[in-house]
Amino acid sequence: MxxxxxxxxxxxxxxxxxxxxxxxxxxxxxxxxxxxxxxxxxxxxxxxxxxxxxxxxxxxxxxxxxxxxxxxxxxxxxxxxxxxxxxxxxxxxxxxxxxxxxxxxxxxxxxxxxxxxxxxxxxxxxxxxxxxxxxxxxxxxxxxxxxxxxxxxxxxxxxxxxxxxxxxxxxxxxxxxxxxxxxxxxxxxxxxxxxxxxxxxxxxxxxxxxxxxxxxxxxxxxxxxxxxxxxxxxxxxxTTTSKKYEDSFGFTEEEVFQALDEFGLPEMKKDVKRWYDGFTFGDKADIYNPWSILNYLDKKRLTTYWANTSSNSLAGKIIREGDGKIKQTFERLLQGEAMEIFLDEQIVYNQLSGNENAIWSLLLASGYLKVVRTEFTEAEGRTKYWLALTNREVKLMFENMIRGWFSERDGNYNDFVKAMLLGDLDAMNEYMNRVTLNIFSCFDTGKSAYGAEPEKFYHGFVLGLMVDLSERYLLTSNRESGFGRYDVMLEPKKENDDAIILEFKVFQPRKEQSLEDTAAAALKQIEEKDYAAVLRAKGIAQERIRKYGVAFQGKEVLIEGM
Missing domain, CATH: 3.40.50 (Rossmann fold)
Structure with missing residues:
Protein backbone atom coordinates (compact mmCIF):
# COMPACT_ATOMS: atom_id res chain seq x y z
CA MET A 1 0.00 0.00 0.00
CA THR A 239 26.19 27.05 -1.13
CA THR A 240 24.80 25.12 -4.08
CA THR A 241 28.35 24.56 -5.39
CA SER A 242 29.67 23.20 -2.05
CA LYS A 243 30.18 19.48 -1.54
CA LYS A 244 28.89 19.41 2.03
CA TYR A 245 25.33 18.15 2.49
CA GLU A 246 24.96 17.79 -1.27
CA ASP A 247 22.19 15.16 -1.07
CA SER A 248 20.55 16.36 2.18
CA PHE A 249 18.22 18.83 0.49
CA GLY A 250 16.14 17.80 -2.49
CA PHE A 251 15.51 14.29 -3.78
CA THR A 252 18.14 12.25 -5.59
CA GLU A 253 17.22 10.48 -8.80
CA GLU A 254 17.36 7.13 -7.05
CA GLU A 255 14.92 8.38 -4.41
CA VAL A 256 12.55 9.79 -7.04
CA PHE A 257 12.56 6.64 -9.15
CA GLN A 258 11.91 4.50 -6.06
CA ALA A 259 8.94 6.74 -5.24
CA LEU A 260 7.58 6.41 -8.77
CA ASP A 261 7.82 2.64 -8.46
CA GLU A 262 6.00 2.76 -5.10
CA PHE A 263 3.18 4.80 -6.61
CA GLY A 264 2.85 2.58 -9.68
CA LEU A 265 4.32 5.13 -12.10
CA PRO A 266 7.55 3.53 -13.41
CA GLU A 267 6.72 4.47 -17.02
CA MET A 268 6.83 8.19 -16.09
CA LYS A 269 10.51 8.33 -15.10
CA LYS A 270 11.69 9.90 -18.36
CA ASP A 271 9.01 12.61 -18.34
CA VAL A 272 9.44 13.38 -14.65
CA LYS A 273 13.18 13.74 -15.21
CA ARG A 274 12.64 16.19 -18.08
CA TRP A 275 10.28 18.31 -16.00
CA TYR A 276 11.80 18.33 -12.52
CA ASP A 277 15.45 17.18 -12.67
CA GLY A 278 18.36 19.51 -13.31
CA PHE A 279 19.55 20.74 -9.93
CA THR A 280 23.16 20.14 -8.95
CA PHE A 281 24.55 20.58 -5.44
CA GLY A 282 28.30 20.20 -5.10
CA ASP A 283 29.28 17.22 -7.23
CA LYS A 284 25.85 15.63 -6.90
CA ALA A 285 23.91 15.96 -10.14
CA ASP A 286 20.34 14.87 -10.87
CA ILE A 287 18.75 16.44 -7.80
CA TYR A 288 14.98 16.89 -8.11
CA ASN A 289 12.76 19.57 -6.66
CA PRO A 290 10.84 17.98 -3.73
CA TRP A 291 7.79 20.24 -3.97
CA SER A 292 7.13 19.30 -7.57
CA ILE A 293 7.78 15.61 -6.99
CA LEU A 294 5.39 15.47 -4.02
CA ASN A 295 2.70 17.30 -5.97
CA TYR A 296 3.19 15.03 -8.97
CA LEU A 297 2.92 11.89 -6.81
CA ASP A 298 -0.27 13.30 -5.31
CA LYS A 299 -1.94 14.62 -8.49
CA LYS A 300 -0.35 12.44 -11.19
CA ARG A 301 -0.14 15.44 -13.55
CA LEU A 302 2.94 17.04 -15.14
CA THR A 303 2.75 20.82 -14.70
CA THR A 304 4.51 23.72 -13.00
CA TYR A 305 4.32 23.24 -9.24
CA TRP A 306 7.52 24.66 -7.73
CA ALA A 307 7.80 27.45 -10.28
CA ASN A 308 4.12 28.39 -10.19
CA THR A 309 4.12 30.62 -7.08
CA SER A 310 4.29 34.32 -6.26
CA SER A 311 7.83 33.81 -4.95
CA ASN A 312 9.11 34.39 -8.48
CA SER A 313 8.57 38.15 -8.15
CA LEU A 314 12.23 39.03 -7.48
CA ALA A 315 13.48 36.95 -10.43
CA GLY A 316 10.90 38.62 -12.67
CA LYS A 317 11.78 42.08 -11.43
CA ILE A 318 15.51 41.85 -12.10
CA ILE A 319 15.03 40.42 -15.59
CA ARG A 320 12.22 42.78 -16.59
CA GLU A 321 14.08 45.86 -15.36
CA GLY A 322 17.52 44.63 -16.42
CA ASP A 323 19.40 46.28 -19.27
CA GLY A 324 19.59 45.03 -22.83
CA LYS A 325 22.57 42.78 -22.15
CA ILE A 326 20.65 40.95 -19.39
CA LYS A 327 17.70 40.40 -21.70
CA GLN A 328 19.95 39.29 -24.57
CA THR A 329 21.54 36.65 -22.37
CA PHE A 330 18.12 35.57 -21.18
CA GLU A 331 17.01 35.12 -24.81
CA ARG A 332 19.80 32.61 -25.30
CA LEU A 333 18.88 30.81 -22.08
CA LEU A 334 15.27 30.48 -23.25
CA GLN A 335 16.55 28.97 -26.49
CA GLY A 336 18.35 26.26 -24.54
CA GLU A 337 21.84 27.71 -24.71
CA ALA A 338 24.29 28.01 -21.81
CA MET A 339 25.94 31.22 -20.64
CA GLU A 340 29.39 31.49 -19.10
CA ILE A 341 30.39 33.62 -16.13
CA PHE A 342 32.92 33.86 -13.34
CA LEU A 343 30.62 33.17 -10.44
CA ASP A 344 30.58 35.06 -7.14
CA GLU A 345 28.11 33.35 -4.85
CA GLN A 346 27.99 36.26 -2.43
CA ILE A 347 24.83 38.17 -3.32
CA VAL A 348 25.18 41.93 -3.06
CA TYR A 349 21.52 42.92 -3.20
CA ASN A 350 22.10 46.63 -3.62
CA GLN A 351 24.18 45.87 -6.73
CA LEU A 352 21.50 43.83 -8.50
CA SER A 353 20.42 46.79 -10.62
CA GLY A 354 23.86 47.18 -12.20
CA ASN A 355 25.90 44.05 -11.61
CA GLU A 356 25.23 41.30 -14.15
CA ASN A 357 27.23 38.73 -12.20
CA ALA A 358 25.12 39.34 -9.09
CA ILE A 359 21.94 38.73 -11.09
CA TRP A 360 23.03 35.37 -12.50
CA SER A 361 24.41 34.34 -9.10
CA LEU A 362 21.03 35.11 -7.54
CA LEU A 363 19.17 33.10 -10.20
CA LEU A 364 21.53 30.16 -9.65
CA ALA A 365 21.09 30.27 -5.87
CA SER A 366 17.32 30.53 -6.33
CA GLY A 367 17.20 27.39 -8.49
CA TYR A 368 16.29 28.97 -11.83
CA LEU A 369 19.70 28.17 -13.33
CA LYS A 370 21.89 25.08 -13.09
CA VAL A 371 25.62 24.49 -13.54
CA VAL A 372 26.23 22.43 -16.68
CA ARG A 373 30.02 22.50 -16.51
CA THR A 374 32.96 24.27 -14.86
CA GLU A 375 36.53 25.06 -15.82
CA PHE A 376 39.30 26.44 -13.63
CA THR A 377 41.39 29.03 -15.48
CA GLU A 378 44.92 29.43 -14.16
CA ALA A 379 45.36 32.82 -15.80
CA GLU A 380 42.40 34.22 -13.88
CA GLY A 381 42.85 32.05 -10.81
CA ARG A 382 39.08 31.56 -10.86
CA THR A 383 36.52 28.98 -11.93
CA LYS A 384 34.36 29.67 -14.94
CA TYR A 385 30.80 28.35 -14.83
CA TRP A 386 28.42 27.50 -17.66
CA LEU A 387 24.82 28.02 -16.61
CA ALA A 388 21.53 27.02 -18.24
CA LEU A 389 17.85 27.03 -17.31
CA THR A 390 17.26 24.25 -14.81
CA ASN A 391 14.50 22.22 -16.47
CA ARG A 392 11.26 22.34 -18.43
CA GLU A 393 9.28 23.55 -15.42
CA VAL A 394 11.52 26.61 -15.00
CA LYS A 395 11.46 27.38 -18.71
CA LEU A 396 7.65 27.32 -18.79
CA MET A 397 7.52 29.50 -15.67
CA PHE A 398 9.62 32.20 -17.32
CA GLU A 399 7.63 32.00 -20.55
CA ASN A 400 4.39 32.51 -18.63
CA MET A 401 5.97 35.37 -16.71
CA ILE A 402 6.99 37.13 -19.93
CA ARG A 403 3.50 36.68 -21.38
CA GLY A 404 2.18 38.30 -18.23
CA TRP A 405 4.33 41.40 -18.73
CA PHE A 406 2.30 42.17 -21.85
CA SER A 407 -1.12 40.56 -21.50
CA GLU A 408 -1.77 41.93 -18.00
CA ARG A 409 -0.96 45.49 -19.01
CA ASP A 410 -2.19 45.80 -22.56
CA GLY A 411 -4.28 43.52 -24.75
CA ASN A 412 -3.08 45.46 -27.80
CA TYR A 413 0.15 43.45 -27.71
CA ASN A 414 -1.64 40.33 -28.94
CA ASP A 415 -3.38 42.41 -31.61
CA PHE A 416 0.01 43.67 -32.79
CA VAL A 417 1.37 40.13 -33.07
CA LYS A 418 -1.69 39.07 -35.10
CA ALA A 419 -1.34 42.09 -37.39
CA MET A 420 2.36 41.33 -37.94
CA LEU A 421 1.63 37.73 -38.89
CA LEU A 422 -1.01 38.94 -41.36
CA GLY A 423 1.32 41.59 -42.80
CA ASP A 424 -1.18 44.39 -42.01
CA LEU A 425 1.18 47.39 -41.79
CA ASP A 426 -1.49 49.95 -40.82
CA ALA A 427 -2.75 47.78 -37.96
CA MET A 428 0.83 47.10 -36.87
CA ASN A 429 1.42 50.84 -36.52
CA GLU A 430 -1.82 51.43 -34.69
CA TYR A 431 -1.36 48.63 -32.19
CA MET A 432 2.38 49.15 -31.67
CA ASN A 433 1.83 52.76 -30.64
CA ARG A 434 -0.73 51.62 -28.08
CA VAL A 435 1.62 48.91 -26.82
CA THR A 436 4.54 51.26 -26.25
CA LEU A 437 2.33 53.85 -24.60
CA ASN A 438 1.09 51.39 -21.98
CA ILE A 439 4.01 49.01 -21.53
CA PHE A 440 7.11 51.24 -21.68
CA SER A 441 7.00 51.75 -17.91
CA CYS A 442 6.78 47.98 -17.33
CA PHE A 443 10.47 47.78 -18.23
CA ASP A 444 11.42 50.76 -16.07
CA THR A 445 12.53 52.69 -19.12
CA GLY A 446 12.25 56.20 -17.77
CA LYS A 447 11.25 59.16 -19.91
CA SER A 448 14.35 59.79 -21.99
CA ALA A 449 13.95 59.10 -25.68
CA TYR A 450 17.68 59.21 -26.34
CA GLY A 451 19.28 57.68 -23.26
CA ALA A 452 20.05 54.08 -22.46
CA GLU A 453 16.66 53.17 -21.05
CA PRO A 454 14.64 52.53 -24.27
CA GLU A 455 16.85 49.51 -24.96
CA LYS A 456 15.16 47.75 -22.03
CA PHE A 457 11.85 47.98 -23.86
CA TYR A 458 13.20 46.71 -27.17
CA HIS A 459 14.80 43.64 -25.61
CA GLY A 460 11.75 42.98 -23.46
CA PHE A 461 9.59 43.22 -26.56
CA VAL A 462 11.78 40.64 -28.29
CA LEU A 463 11.40 38.27 -25.33
CA GLY A 464 7.65 38.67 -25.71
CA LEU A 465 7.78 37.81 -29.41
CA MET A 466 10.01 34.83 -28.69
CA VAL A 467 7.55 33.37 -26.20
CA ASP A 468 4.35 34.17 -28.09
CA LEU A 469 5.57 32.82 -31.42
CA SER A 470 7.65 29.87 -30.26
CA GLU A 471 5.21 27.35 -31.78
CA ARG A 472 5.40 28.87 -35.27
CA TYR A 473 8.81 30.57 -35.44
CA LEU A 474 12.42 30.21 -34.42
CA LEU A 475 13.33 33.69 -33.21
CA THR A 476 16.92 34.91 -33.22
CA SER A 477 18.29 38.39 -32.69
CA ASN A 478 21.36 40.05 -34.15
CA ARG A 479 22.18 41.64 -30.80
CA GLU A 480 24.46 44.33 -32.14
CA SER A 481 25.60 47.00 -29.70
CA GLY A 482 24.04 50.44 -29.61
CA PHE A 483 20.68 51.59 -28.39
CA GLY A 484 19.28 52.35 -31.82
CA ARG A 485 19.92 48.98 -33.42
CA TYR A 486 18.19 45.73 -32.77
CA ASP A 487 17.80 43.07 -35.48
CA VAL A 488 15.19 40.37 -35.02
CA MET A 489 14.67 37.42 -37.34
CA LEU A 490 11.65 35.10 -37.28
CA GLU A 491 12.32 31.90 -39.20
CA PRO A 492 9.10 29.99 -39.92
CA LYS A 493 8.72 26.40 -38.78
CA LYS A 494 5.88 25.82 -41.26
CA GLU A 495 6.19 26.09 -45.03
CA ASN A 496 3.18 28.35 -45.48
CA ASP A 497 4.40 31.08 -43.07
CA ASP A 498 6.50 34.04 -44.19
CA ALA A 499 9.87 34.82 -42.64
CA ILE A 500 10.08 38.21 -40.90
CA ILE A 501 13.02 40.53 -40.26
CA LEU A 502 12.61 43.47 -37.86
CA GLU A 503 15.18 46.23 -37.42
CA PHE A 504 14.69 48.59 -34.46
CA LYS A 505 16.14 52.10 -34.47
CA VAL A 506 15.85 55.08 -32.15
CA PHE A 507 15.34 58.46 -33.84
CA GLN A 508 18.62 60.41 -33.98
CA PRO A 509 17.87 64.17 -34.36
CA ARG A 510 21.40 64.95 -35.55
CA LYS A 511 21.15 62.45 -38.40
CA GLU A 512 17.47 62.33 -39.31
CA GLN A 513 14.69 64.81 -39.90
CA SER A 514 11.75 62.57 -39.01
CA LEU A 515 10.67 59.11 -37.93
CA GLU A 516 10.14 58.32 -41.61
CA ASP A 517 13.88 58.86 -42.13
CA THR A 518 14.68 56.56 -39.19
CA ALA A 519 12.43 53.78 -40.47
CA ALA A 520 13.91 54.14 -43.95
CA ALA A 521 17.42 53.88 -42.49
CA ALA A 522 16.42 50.66 -40.71
CA LEU A 523 15.12 49.15 -43.96
CA LYS A 524 18.24 50.26 -45.79
CA GLN A 525 20.41 48.55 -43.19
CA ILE A 526 18.49 45.28 -43.63
CA GLU A 527 19.18 45.45 -47.37
CA GLU A 528 22.80 46.62 -47.21
CA LYS A 529 23.80 44.00 -44.67
CA ASP A 530 21.75 41.35 -46.46
CA TYR A 531 20.24 39.94 -43.31
CA ALA A 532 18.01 37.75 -45.48
CA ALA A 533 20.98 35.69 -46.71
CA VAL A 534 20.71 33.11 -43.93
CA LEU A 535 17.02 32.64 -44.70
CA ARG A 536 17.64 32.19 -48.41
CA ALA A 537 20.37 29.68 -47.60
CA LYS A 538 17.73 27.62 -45.81
CA GLY A 539 15.58 27.55 -48.92
CA ILE A 540 13.14 30.34 -48.06
CA ALA A 541 12.21 32.22 -51.22
CA GLN A 542 12.88 35.97 -51.37
CA GLU A 543 9.17 36.73 -51.85
CA ARG A 544 8.42 34.97 -48.56
CA ILE A 545 10.74 37.24 -46.56
CA ARG A 546 9.07 40.33 -45.09
CA LYS A 547 11.19 43.19 -43.77
CA TYR A 548 10.18 45.92 -41.33
CA GLY A 549 11.99 49.00 -40.08
CA VAL A 550 10.70 50.02 -36.63
CA ALA A 551 11.51 53.62 -35.65
CA PHE A 552 11.12 54.97 -32.09
CA GLN A 553 11.02 58.47 -30.71
CA GLY A 554 10.18 58.17 -27.03
CA LYS A 555 6.87 56.29 -26.99
CA GLU A 556 6.00 57.21 -30.58
CA VAL A 557 6.55 54.45 -33.12
CA LEU A 558 6.55 54.23 -36.92
CA ILE A 559 6.84 50.95 -38.81
CA GLU A 560 7.68 50.82 -42.51
CA GLY A 561 7.86 47.63 -44.54
CA MET A 562 9.14 46.18 -47.76
Missing amino acids: TRTVGIGHQDFGDLRKNGWFYIDKTNFIKEWWENADSVTLITRPRRFGKTLNMSMLEQFFSVKYAGRGDLFEGLSIWEEEKYRTLQGSYPVISLSFANVKERNYEMTKQRISQILTDLYNKNYFLLETGLLTEEEQKYFRSISMDMAEVSATIAIHKMADFLSRYYGKKVIILLDEYDTPMQEAYVNGFWDDMVSFTRNMFNAAFKTNPYLERAVMTGITRVSKESIFSDLNNLEVV
Missing part, protein backbone atom coordinates in the same frame (compact mmCIF):
# COMPACT_ATOMS: atom_id res chain seq x y z
CA THR A 2 1.41 3.38 -1.01
CA ARG A 3 1.92 6.03 1.64
CA THR A 4 -0.21 9.17 1.76
CA VAL A 5 1.45 12.28 0.33
CA GLY A 6 0.70 15.17 2.68
CA ILE A 7 1.29 18.39 0.74
CA GLY A 8 2.74 21.36 2.61
CA HIS A 9 3.69 19.64 5.89
CA GLN A 10 6.95 21.01 7.28
CA ASP A 11 6.85 19.50 10.75
CA PHE A 12 9.03 16.41 10.97
CA GLY A 13 7.00 14.93 13.84
CA ASP A 14 3.71 15.22 11.96
CA LEU A 15 5.09 13.27 8.99
CA ARG A 16 6.52 10.54 11.20
CA LYS A 17 3.56 10.15 13.57
CA ASN A 18 1.07 9.92 10.72
CA GLY A 19 3.17 7.65 8.52
CA TRP A 20 2.97 10.08 5.61
CA PHE A 21 5.37 9.92 2.67
CA TYR A 22 8.87 10.87 3.80
CA ILE A 23 12.29 10.34 2.27
CA ASP A 24 14.93 9.72 4.95
CA LYS A 25 17.29 12.70 5.26
CA THR A 26 18.42 12.01 8.84
CA ASN A 27 21.97 11.33 7.70
CA PHE A 28 22.19 15.12 7.57
CA ILE A 29 22.12 15.11 11.40
CA LYS A 30 25.20 12.90 11.58
CA GLU A 31 27.08 14.72 8.83
CA TRP A 32 26.43 18.13 10.41
CA TRP A 33 27.29 17.02 13.92
CA GLU A 34 30.54 15.35 12.90
CA ASN A 35 31.67 18.32 10.83
CA ALA A 36 31.66 20.26 14.14
CA ASP A 37 31.36 23.71 12.52
CA SER A 38 30.44 26.49 14.90
CA VAL A 39 27.93 28.32 12.66
CA THR A 40 26.74 26.77 9.40
CA LEU A 41 24.88 28.72 6.71
CA ILE A 42 23.23 26.47 4.13
CA THR A 43 21.71 28.02 1.01
CA ARG A 44 19.22 26.13 -1.13
CA PRO A 45 16.33 27.18 -3.41
CA ARG A 46 12.89 27.61 -1.87
CA ARG A 47 10.80 24.53 -1.13
CA PHE A 48 13.83 22.26 -1.04
CA GLY A 49 13.25 20.81 2.41
CA LYS A 50 15.13 23.43 4.44
CA THR A 51 12.31 23.98 6.93
CA LEU A 52 11.61 20.25 7.27
CA ASN A 53 15.29 19.53 7.95
CA MET A 54 15.42 22.31 10.55
CA SER A 55 12.34 20.79 12.21
CA MET A 56 14.13 17.44 12.12
CA LEU A 57 17.23 18.94 13.79
CA GLU A 58 15.13 20.58 16.50
CA GLN A 59 13.21 17.40 17.30
CA PHE A 60 16.40 15.36 17.37
CA PHE A 61 18.45 17.61 19.65
CA SER A 62 15.97 19.60 21.73
CA VAL A 63 15.40 18.70 25.38
CA LYS A 64 11.73 19.40 24.69
CA TYR A 65 11.72 16.19 22.62
CA ALA A 66 13.65 14.07 25.11
CA GLY A 67 12.38 10.52 25.02
CA ARG A 68 10.91 10.89 21.53
CA GLY A 69 13.23 8.46 19.86
CA ASP A 70 10.16 6.88 18.31
CA LEU A 71 10.18 9.70 15.75
CA PHE A 72 13.53 8.42 14.44
CA GLU A 73 13.10 4.67 14.72
CA GLY A 74 13.65 2.95 11.39
CA LEU A 75 15.64 5.89 9.99
CA SER A 76 19.38 5.90 9.25
CA ILE A 77 20.35 8.08 12.23
CA TRP A 78 18.87 5.54 14.67
CA GLU A 79 21.20 2.77 13.57
CA GLU A 80 24.06 4.10 15.75
CA GLU A 81 23.91 3.92 19.55
CA LYS A 82 25.96 7.11 19.84
CA TYR A 83 23.20 9.15 18.24
CA ARG A 84 20.42 7.46 20.19
CA THR A 85 21.97 8.83 23.39
CA LEU A 86 22.36 12.28 21.80
CA GLN A 87 18.66 12.66 21.00
CA GLY A 88 16.82 15.18 23.19
CA SER A 89 19.93 16.32 25.04
CA TYR A 90 20.42 20.01 24.17
CA PRO A 91 18.51 23.26 24.75
CA VAL A 92 17.51 24.52 21.31
CA ILE A 93 16.39 27.94 20.09
CA SER A 94 14.47 27.48 16.84
CA LEU A 95 13.31 30.51 14.84
CA SER A 96 12.05 31.16 11.33
CA PHE A 97 12.02 34.41 9.34
CA ALA A 98 10.08 32.78 6.49
CA ASN A 99 7.01 34.97 7.06
CA VAL A 100 8.85 38.27 7.56
CA LYS A 101 7.61 39.89 4.35
CA GLU A 102 6.66 43.40 5.43
CA ARG A 103 6.72 46.45 3.17
CA ASN A 104 8.82 48.82 5.32
CA TYR A 105 11.52 48.74 7.97
CA GLU A 106 9.36 49.58 10.99
CA MET A 107 6.87 46.83 10.20
CA THR A 108 9.72 44.36 9.58
CA LYS A 109 11.35 45.20 12.90
CA GLN A 110 7.98 44.74 14.61
CA ARG A 111 7.44 41.39 12.91
CA ILE A 112 10.86 40.11 14.02
CA SER A 113 10.18 41.47 17.51
CA GLN A 114 6.94 39.49 17.52
CA ILE A 115 8.87 36.30 16.67
CA LEU A 116 11.30 37.02 19.51
CA THR A 117 8.38 37.72 21.87
CA ASP A 118 6.93 34.30 21.01
CA LEU A 119 10.31 32.74 21.84
CA TYR A 120 10.29 34.37 25.26
CA ASN A 121 6.66 33.43 25.91
CA LYS A 122 7.45 29.78 25.20
CA ASN A 123 10.21 29.93 27.81
CA TYR A 124 8.26 31.97 30.36
CA PHE A 125 8.93 29.30 32.99
CA LEU A 126 12.44 30.75 33.36
CA LEU A 127 10.98 33.67 35.31
CA GLU A 128 9.83 31.25 38.01
CA THR A 129 13.10 29.36 38.44
CA GLY A 130 14.88 31.93 40.61
CA LEU A 131 17.72 31.78 38.10
CA LEU A 132 17.34 35.31 36.74
CA THR A 133 18.41 38.47 38.53
CA GLU A 134 15.95 41.33 38.96
CA GLU A 135 17.52 43.18 36.03
CA GLU A 136 17.29 40.07 33.88
CA GLN A 137 13.65 39.57 34.85
CA LYS A 138 13.00 43.21 33.95
CA TYR A 139 14.63 42.70 30.55
CA PHE A 140 12.71 39.44 30.02
CA ARG A 141 9.39 41.20 30.64
CA SER A 142 10.35 44.10 28.35
CA ILE A 143 10.41 41.83 25.29
CA SER A 144 7.43 42.83 23.12
CA MET A 145 6.47 43.77 19.57
CA ASP A 146 7.28 47.41 20.33
CA MET A 147 10.57 46.92 22.18
CA ALA A 148 13.56 49.11 21.45
CA GLU A 149 15.87 48.01 18.66
CA VAL A 150 18.76 47.51 21.08
CA SER A 151 16.61 45.05 23.07
CA ALA A 152 15.58 43.14 19.95
CA THR A 153 19.08 42.69 18.57
CA ILE A 154 20.36 41.15 21.82
CA ALA A 155 17.28 38.97 22.50
CA ILE A 156 18.61 35.71 21.00
CA HIS A 157 21.92 36.13 22.83
CA LYS A 158 20.14 36.70 26.15
CA MET A 159 17.82 33.72 25.73
CA ALA A 160 20.84 31.53 24.97
CA ASP A 161 22.35 32.74 28.26
CA PHE A 162 19.19 31.96 30.24
CA LEU A 163 18.68 28.49 28.72
CA SER A 164 22.34 27.58 29.05
CA ARG A 165 22.34 28.39 32.75
CA TYR A 166 19.10 26.51 33.36
CA TYR A 167 20.06 23.30 31.53
CA GLY A 168 23.78 23.47 32.27
CA LYS A 169 24.65 23.08 28.58
CA LYS A 170 25.38 25.42 25.72
CA VAL A 171 22.58 26.09 23.26
CA ILE A 172 21.97 25.06 19.65
CA ILE A 173 20.44 27.88 17.58
CA LEU A 174 18.45 27.16 14.41
CA LEU A 175 17.40 30.07 12.18
CA ASP A 176 15.37 29.15 9.10
CA GLU A 177 15.04 31.43 6.03
CA TYR A 178 17.34 34.07 7.48
CA ASP A 179 17.43 36.09 4.25
CA THR A 180 13.69 36.56 3.63
CA PRO A 181 13.68 39.99 5.35
CA MET A 182 16.75 40.95 3.32
CA GLN A 183 15.02 40.19 0.02
CA GLU A 184 11.97 42.19 1.07
CA ALA A 185 14.20 45.06 2.16
CA TYR A 186 15.81 45.13 -1.29
CA VAL A 187 12.52 44.97 -3.17
CA ASN A 188 10.82 47.58 -0.98
CA GLY A 189 13.72 50.01 -0.55
CA PHE A 190 14.81 49.77 3.10
CA TRP A 191 18.01 47.80 2.60
CA ASP A 192 20.39 49.97 4.66
CA ASP A 193 18.22 49.97 7.80
CA MET A 194 17.69 46.22 7.54
CA VAL A 195 21.40 45.53 7.14
CA SER A 196 22.24 47.48 10.30
CA PHE A 197 19.59 45.71 12.39
CA THR A 198 20.46 42.24 11.08
CA ARG A 199 24.22 42.71 11.46
CA ASN A 200 23.85 43.65 15.14
CA MET A 201 21.49 40.73 15.83
CA PHE A 202 23.66 38.14 14.09
CA ASN A 203 26.83 39.40 15.72
CA ALA A 204 25.26 39.03 19.17
CA ALA A 205 23.65 35.65 18.46
CA PHE A 206 26.39 33.90 16.49
CA LYS A 207 29.71 35.62 17.18
CA THR A 208 29.95 37.18 20.64
CA ASN A 209 27.91 34.44 22.28
CA PRO A 210 29.73 32.23 24.83
CA TYR A 211 26.51 30.25 25.36
CA LEU A 212 26.40 28.94 21.79
CA GLU A 213 27.14 25.26 21.16
CA ARG A 214 26.48 25.33 17.42
CA ALA A 215 24.12 26.99 14.99
CA VAL A 216 22.53 26.39 11.61
CA MET A 217 21.08 29.08 9.38
CA THR A 218 19.27 28.37 6.14
CA GLY A 219 18.26 30.63 3.31
CA ILE A 220 18.10 30.96 -0.44
CA THR A 221 21.07 33.26 -0.88
CA ARG A 222 24.46 33.94 0.61
CA VAL A 223 24.15 37.62 1.41
CA SER A 224 27.44 39.45 1.02
CA LYS A 225 29.72 39.16 4.05
CA GLU A 226 30.27 42.89 3.94
CA SER A 227 26.54 43.41 4.47
CA ILE A 228 25.55 41.37 7.52
CA PHE A 229 28.30 38.86 8.24
CA SER A 230 31.25 41.23 8.51
CA ASP A 231 32.01 40.13 12.10
CA LEU A 232 31.30 36.41 11.68
CA ASN A 233 34.67 34.81 10.97
CA ASN A 234 33.32 31.55 12.45
CA LEU A 235 30.80 31.09 9.65
CA GLU A 236 30.90 27.97 7.43
CA VAL A 237 29.01 28.78 4.24
CA VAL A 238 27.52 25.89 2.25
